Amino acid sequence: MRVVLTGGGTGGHIYPALAVAKEISRQQPQAAFLYIGSKKGLEAQLVPRTDIPFQSVEIAGLKRKLTFDNVKTLWKFIQAVSLSKRMLREFRPDVVIGTGGYVCGPVVYAAARLGIPTVIHEQNVVPGLTNKFLARYVDRVAVSFEESLSFFPAGKTVLTGNPRATEVMHGDPRAGRAFLGVGEDKRVVLIFGGSRGARAINEATLAIVPRMQEFPRTHFVYVTGDVHYDSISAALKEKGEQPRNLSVYPFVHNMPDLLAAAHLMVGRAGASSLAELTALGVPSILVPSPYVTNNHQEKNARGLEKQGASIVILENELSGERLLESLSAILGSEERWAAMQKSSRQLGMPDAATKIYQVLGELKR
């Protein structure tokens, strides 16, 4: 099978595409891939770390308001469609899979015009602009939540879950612990603000650093996000000696292993992160980003909270104190943690990638 993957901007769109590629490779070791992304997106850094070739098209996001910028965006879109067509004719894929983000638009649209079978995957409950636009041209829409089915044409939409859920099931907790240098006697608390880091979570975490030694059985893994790393490192230096039970990283590339080793996660409520947590049954403290379309992260987070899998703290209520309180509530009670773990796992859809693979099998050229 020859497969073109496209999707980008943030990790929440890129990792699901890579997870589908992993599943296809597991089922068909001879499969060939090409990833088409944008040079400006995180995909330009993440995809070259895999063995999937990467090509780029230039594209910009549509503004929701009518502006002159949108005329330029439209022009870029037309150019990107024509470049995508050239790339697709050359690669001759059997299927094109889009996982959201602006760059998907021209690539999937071009594929549909060329008569190449197309599938898009939506990670969030409320679909993004690009997937809404593409829905009418594609052969299949795979969604992560039942509530999303109503946003897409009934005949071609399937509930699959998020393929990252399947990928993290292959994570190796021992490899995760070995990477951190942490033994089985310590509980790992993983703190990260989505794929780009989040200032509010970083500030609250910084505030609790001096109190971390109050949790001697716990190891804190603090992933700041690439752009925040230097300022956080400087702030930590200013605080003096760093607690022994804390490791700090700008970004981690082995999240499946770390999540498999995690006792608790503190972070944003991006859809891919939540699919990962629930597949593994990891309890969480979620601070949904208020800066996303339709406040969709709060909707994602409330779903987990309702089932008892998470504690939700809104960003405007977040402080070091509040974070510490929630951490103590979970880390201080085995029963509470076990109940959250069970609820989290009940929400998981660990066979998502396999379901998407089945969808690919139904497509005819």
Ligand SMILES: CC(=O)N[C@H]1[C@@H](OP(=O)(O)OP(=O)(O)OC[C@H]2O[C@@H](n3ccc(=O)[nH]c3=O)[C@H](O)[C@@H]2O)O[C@H](CO)[C@@H](O)[C@@H]1O
């Ligand atoms: C600000 C913004 O627009 N956020 C959106 C974006 O988030 P974002 O990309 O932050 O969201 P997600 O939490 O969904 O995904 C992050 C992904 O990056 C991985 N990861 C993260 C940090 C790290 O150091 N290493 C690493 O591998 C996580 O394991 C996960 O697979 O896409 C999501 C899925 O469409 C949306 O739900 C989010 O609302």
